[in-house]
Amino acid sequence: MSTTxxxxxxxxxxxxxxxxxxxxxxxxxxxxxxxxxxxxVALAMPLVVEGTLSGFVYAPLVVLxxxxxxxxxxxxxxxxxxxxxxxxxxxxxxxxxPSSLLLSAGLAGSLLIGTWASQALARGRxxxxxxxxxxxxxxxxxxxxxxxxxxxGVLAAFTTLSITLLLILLGPWNGIDPVRPARWAExxxxxxxxxxxxxxxxxxxxAEAITGDARTNNLFGRDVQESxxxxxxxxxxxxxxxxxVDPNEQxxxxxxxxxGPEILRNRPTWATxxxxxxxxxxxxxxxxxxxxxxxxxxxxxxxxxxxxxxxVTVGVGLPGQWVPMPQRVDQVLSPxxxxxxxxxxxxxxxxxxxxxxxxxxYSLAVAEAGQVREATPALSGDLDPAVTxxxxxxxPMASLAQTVEDEAGDNTWKRLxxxxxxxxxxxxxxxxxxxxxxxxxxxxYDGLNGVLAIGLGFQEQYAAIWAIIARSWGVPTRLVIGWPxxxxxxxxxxxxxxxxxxxxxxARLEGLGWVAFQPSPQDRxxxxxxxxxxxxxxxxxxxxxxxxxxSASGQGGPDTDSGGDQQQGDSAAEEQQLAIPWSVVIPALxxxxxxxxxxxxxxxxxxxxxxxxxxxxREQVLGAxxxxxxxxxxxxxxxxxxxxPAADADYPEDMPDDVAWSVVRLARLAGPAIYGASAPDEAxxxxxxxxxxxxxxxxxxxxxxxxxxxxxxxxLDPTNVAAPRSSxxxxxxx
Numbered sequence: 001m002s003t004t005x006x007x008x009x010x011x012x013x014x015x016x017x018x019x020x021x022x023x024x025x026x027x028x029x030x031x032x033x034x035x036x037x038x039x040x041v042a043l044a045m046p047l048v049v050e051g052t053l054s055g056f057v058y059a060p061l062v063v064l065x066x067x068x069x070x071x072x073x074x075x076x077x078x079x080x081x082x083x084x085x086x087x088x089x090x091x092x093x094x095x096x097x098p099s100s101l102l103l104s105a106g107l108a109g110s111l112l113i114g115t116w117a118s119q120a121l122a123r124g125r126x127x128x129x130x131x132x133x134x135x136x137x138x139x140x141x142x143x144x145x146x147x148x149x150x151x152x153g154v155l156a157a158f159t160t161l162s163i164t165l166l167l168i169l170l171g172p173w174n175g176i177d178p179v180r181p182a183r184w185a186e187x188x189x190x191x192x193x194x195x196x197x198x199x200x201x202x203x204x205x206x207a208e209a210i211t212g213d214a215r216t217n218n219l220f221g222r223d224v225q226e227s228x229x230x231x232x233x234x235x236x237x238x239x240x241x242x243x244x245v246d247p248n249e250q251x252x253x254x255x256x257x258x259x260g261p262e263i264l265r266n267r268p269t270w271a272t273x274x275x276x277x278x279x280x281x282x283x284x285x286x287x288x289x290x291x292x293x294x295x296x297x298x299x300x301x302x303x304x305x306x307x308x309x310x311x312v313t314v315g316v317g318l319p320g321q322w323v324p325m326p327q328r329v330d331q332v333l334s335p336x337x338x339x340x341x342x343x344x345x346x347x348x349x350x351x352x353x354x355x356x357x358x359x360x361x362y363s364l365a366v367a368e369a370g371q372v373r374e375a376t377p378a379l380s381g382d383l384d385p386a387v388t389x390x391x392x393x394x395x396p397m398a399s400l401a402q403t404v405e406d407e408a409g410d411n412t413w414k415r416l417x418x419x420x421x422x423x424x425x426x427x428x429x430x431x432x433x434x435x436x437x438x439x440x441x442x443x444x445y446d447g448l449n450g451v452l453a454i455g456l457g458f459q460e461q462y463a464a465i466w467a468i469i470a471r472s473w474g475v476p477t478r479l480v481i482g483w484p485x486x487x488x489x490x491x492x493x494x495x496x497x498x499x500x501x502x503x504x505x506x507a508r509l510e511g512l513g514w515v516a517f518q519p520s521p522q523d524r525x526x527x528x529x530x531x532x533x534x535x536x537x538x539x540x541x542x543x544x545x546x547x548x549x550x551s552a553s554g555q556g557g558p559d560t561d562s563g564g565d566q567q568q569g570d571s572a573a574e575e576q577q578l579a580i581p582w583s584v585v586i587p588a589l590x591x592x593x594x595x596x597x598x599x600x601x602x603x604x605x606x607x608x609x610x611x612x613x614x615x616x617x618r619e620q621v622l623g624a625x626x627x628x629x630x631x632x633x634x635x636x637x638x639x640x641x642x643x644x645p646a647a648d649a650d651y652p653e654d655m656p657d658d659v660a661w662s663v664v665r666l667a668r669l670a671g672p673a674i675y676g677a678s679a680p681d682e683a684x685x686x687x688x689x690x691x692x693x694x695x696x697x698x699x700x701x702x703x704x705x706x707x708x709x710x711x712x713x714x715x716l717d718p719t720n721v722a723a724p725r726s727s728x729x730x731x732x733x734x
Contacts (some may be wrong), residue, residue, distance in 0.1 A: 030130075031070035034122040037134035038062050038115040045111075057091055058108070062115050069119035077116050084112045091391065103383075111137065229287055229339045229350045233320035236271050237281065237460050238440045240481045243498035244459065244522075245433035250499030252317040255324050258310040260491035262541050265364055265532070266310060267516065268324035268496070269482035272344045272506075276468070278390030280443055281479050284341045287348050291338030292331055299343075300378025300476075302328075302365035303511045306540055309361045314353040317498065321348040324483065324496070326362040327514060334358040343380075344478075345514075365513050365534040372533060373413050375509035377475045386476035386508060393472050394445065396452035401469045412475060416507055419469060420519035420530040423462050430521045431458045460503045462520035467505040476508040480516070484528060502528075597713075604715045613689075617680045621673040624688035628666055628695040629721040632659075634714075635699045635707050638721070639663070646671035656702040659695065666691035 042062040046055035061084035069077030088108020114133040122130035233239060243249045257268060273281035289295065305328070312324055323338065325347045332338045336349045336356045349356070379387060393401055400422065408414035431441075441458040442450065448465050451457030460479070467477035483500050504523070506514040516532040523530075608630070612623030625645050632638050637655050649667035652660050670688055673680035680688075700708055 028070065030122045031066065031119055034118045034130040034134070035062065035066035035070075035115060037131075038066070038111065038118060038137055041137045042111060045107075057087060058111055061087060061108070061112060065112050065115045066119055069116050070123075074116070074120040074123070077119065081109075081112045081116050085109050088112070229321055229348045230285065231271065231283060231320050231322050231346070231348055233271075233322065235440060236283070236320075236322075236481055237479075237503065238436075239319065240270075240501050240503055241436065241441065241458055241460060243501045244503075245431075245436065247433070250497065252498040253315045254318045254496050254498055255315050256313045256493050256495050257324070257485070258312075258492075259485075259494045260310075263308055263310050264306065264535060264539065264541070266308075266326055267482055267484050267532070268312065268326055269345065269480050270324050270501075271322050271346055272478050272480050274344060274386040274476075274478035276389065276464075278444060281464070284344050284346065287339035287341045287346060289340045289342055291329075291340050291347055292333060294329055294331060294340050295342050296330075297328060297342065297513060299380040300508045300510050300513050302363070302367070302513045302534070303371075304366040305363035306366050306535060307361065307363050309359070311357055311359050313357045314355065316354050318354070321350075321353060323347050323349055323353050323358055325358075325360055328363045328365075329360055330363060331361040332358055333360075365515075366537065366540065367512055367534040368536055371511060373411070375413055375512050375515075377412060377473075378508045378510040378513075379474075379476060384476055386478055387471050387474060389468055389471050391445065393469065395449040397445070397449055397465060397469060400452065400465075401472055404469070405473075412473070412509070415473060416470060416475065416517060417531055419466055420517045423466055423519035424521060424524040424530060428452075428455045428457070428462070428521050430525065431456050431461075459520045459522040462522075463503050463505040466517060466519040470505070470507055478506050478508075478514070480504055480506055484516075484518070484532075601711075601713065601715050605711070608716055608718050617682065617685050618674055620685045621670050621680055621688045624685075624692040625666065625670045625674070626721060627689075628663065628692040630716060630718065631692070631696045631699055632663070633721050634710065634716060635703050637699070637703075643667075644671075645669075645674060656698070658698040659702050662691070662695045662698045666695060 039059060039062050042058040045058045065077060065080045065084055068080040085105060085108045088111075089104045091104075114137045117133040118130040121132070243252065255268075257266065259266065271283055273283050275282040307330075308326075310326065314323060318324070323332075325332070325345070327345050329340065329345060329347060332340070332347055334349075334356055336351055336353055336358075338347050338349050338358070340347045347358075377387075392398075400419070404415050404419050404422065408418045435456075435458070441447070441461050443461070443464060448457075448461055448468070451461045451465065463479050467479060470477045481501065481503055483496050484502050484504070485494060485496070485500070502518075502523070504516055504518050504520075506516050508514050512534055515534065518528045518530060518532070609627060612627050613620055615623070629639055632655075637659065639652060643649075643652060645667040647668055649664055649671060652663055655663070666688065669684070669691055673684050673688065
């Protein structure tokens with residue numbers, strides 16, 4: 001709808017006018033359609049930058065840029081882009097370090113420049129090019145991983161539909177008359193959508209094998225994830241704070257856990273929270289990985305670990321479906337099915353976990369002092385929710401961060417330890433239980449700055465201050481609700497009460513994983529250290545050497561079994577290596593389907609031409625004439641139904657000159673041959689078919705590449721020789 005036709009010149013070529021000559025209503029309609037993909041991507045930005053309110057500013061900015069560009073022109077639209085980028089940088093999701101500012105500028109720039117480009121292209125001569133930046137935008141959002149969620153699937157579907165609408169309205173297959181779409185245009189667009197979707201899915205699955213990061217759900221995989229589960233605890237921080245400070249809650253029995261000399265540093269956690277939006281800390285809403293198949297930690301995984309295990313029995317006093325688990329859980333076995341979030345380390349039961357026992361295998365980081373001192377932040381990506389903050393630090397938090405930077409320099413470990421020590425200083429105190437009577441702890445910037453200003457706050461608030469300041473340095477952090485139990489020297493079962501609960505922050509460091517810090521007056525008063533350092537080799541229990549097996553040197557049992565197991569393992573590994581991944585199968589199937597379609601179109605076309613060549617000489621000449629009519633109808637320049645071959649055939653109207661003259665020559669040849677008293681000879685038949693071929697060549701020269709592409713992709717319709725979708729089709733003779 002972006003072009004109109006002018007009067008046809010003498011050589012028969014069709015000229016198109018710029019979209020500026022269309023009506024104002026048509027221009028705004030095209031602008032709205034061109035802006036839809038960008039707007040949908042902007043509405044999905046809260047998913048991409050999860051855990052911060054900054055994602056909600058992009059949709060108004062997209063509307064602003066689209067409206068200014070469409071209404072006032074591309075050059076003024078650039079000013080709107082510059083303004084929008086400034087706002088995007090000011091409220092960016094990545095913090096305020098130089099690299100984070102670059103990330104914020106990249107997010108705002110790619111989205112707003114793409115919006116501006118689509119609007120500018122929609123006003124040009126080739127309006128269909130407006131789909132190019134839209135496709136690039138949705139591809140960028142899909143590559144960030146939102147396809148693994150229901151919201152991401154809805155985003156991808158609606159954005160693809162909006163791009164499809166743009167292509168249908170503005171595509172070159174709409175022919176000379178822009179209000180008359182091609183018969184197969186919808187089919188072509190649907191096929192393009194399917195190919196693009198399958199290709200995107202295949203690329204995402206292939207990227208998982210390279211990066212180790214599962215960004216897309218494998219819809220075609222054998223291992224289909226079962227139903228997901230919810231944690232089901234409203235404001236768990238408030239629940240934990242009441243357990244901690246309310247005398248009526250402190251004696252509540254929550255669970256029992258196995259202890260022993262080899263169960264080192266058993267700090268069971270209830271829930272972790274890595275996303276902070278300035279109002280609250282957000283836990284993952286769903287968990288889709290089976291508890292007995294928890295994948296290995298991929299980001300910041302410890303270089304060396306110690307394996308251990310324990311048993312947890314949940315009591316009636318523990319609400320919700322979260323199960324207390326030691327961190328870095330590898331496997332959970334229980335009568336109740338469990339689901340886990342590998343990134344957060346949260347494990348939830350699909351039904352009530354009360355009075356159920358959970359056998360747990362977990363691992364602890366092992367590192368020497370030098371490795372700990374030189375540890376650096378472990379980021380999962382530019383949009384890691386564990387490092388995003390809603391705005392720049394201000395007030396006492398900014399002053400505290402600057403003090404630590406000046407004293408500790410650029411060393412990450414020194415900064416984190418010093419920050420923890422400063423928050424444990426005697427000038428800060430724990431808030432009394434009566435403070436809860438006025439409401440839950442204030443988690444906003446103003447509330448946290450108020451804690452530092454008056455020197456009084458809850459453990460959650462001190463942990464949040466530490467985590468947010470560390471994020472301003474580019475360190476991924478999260479808040480944890482758990483129980484820092486002492487190591488037991490004897491094997492047994494420890495009963496855990498609500499009063500033992502604690503809230504602490506953790507930092508994700510390269511080669512160490514999540515390291516726990518305890519930066520609060522509450523931790524200071526209970527004698528807990530400022531940081532829970534990873535284990536060293538000297539801390540590990542000495543395992544007895546295995547006694548030699550006398551039968552191991554024999555020819556029988558053990559060796560045979562071992563060989564059999566090894567052979568089975570080799571066979572399984574070979575089978576796994578020989579398995580063709582879906583990332584290869586899907587593109588191959590798409591290519592084969594495309595080739596099969598091209599073959600079908602060509603064979604169908606050839607069969608129609610062969611059928612028209614059958615019969616006596618008169619029927620073959622008539623077939624040449626009908627073939628020419630089919631070619632004209634296919635190119636949207638059909639002959640009227642009343643036009644017939646004759647010795648004095650008229651010059652057809654509304655047709656390029658070259659095409660019209662080739663039609664006249666064929667009509668004047670075919671008329672006497674079809675209706676004459678004597679049957680034509682074979683030479684006349686050959687000339688008639690050469691004349692129909694000439695009609696086809698002149699059509700291709702006059703209409704350009706779009707008709708040649710249509711002949712390859714769209715089957716010829718033998719039932720209509722007047723025009724596509726004609727209300728009264730003229731059928732070919734049987």
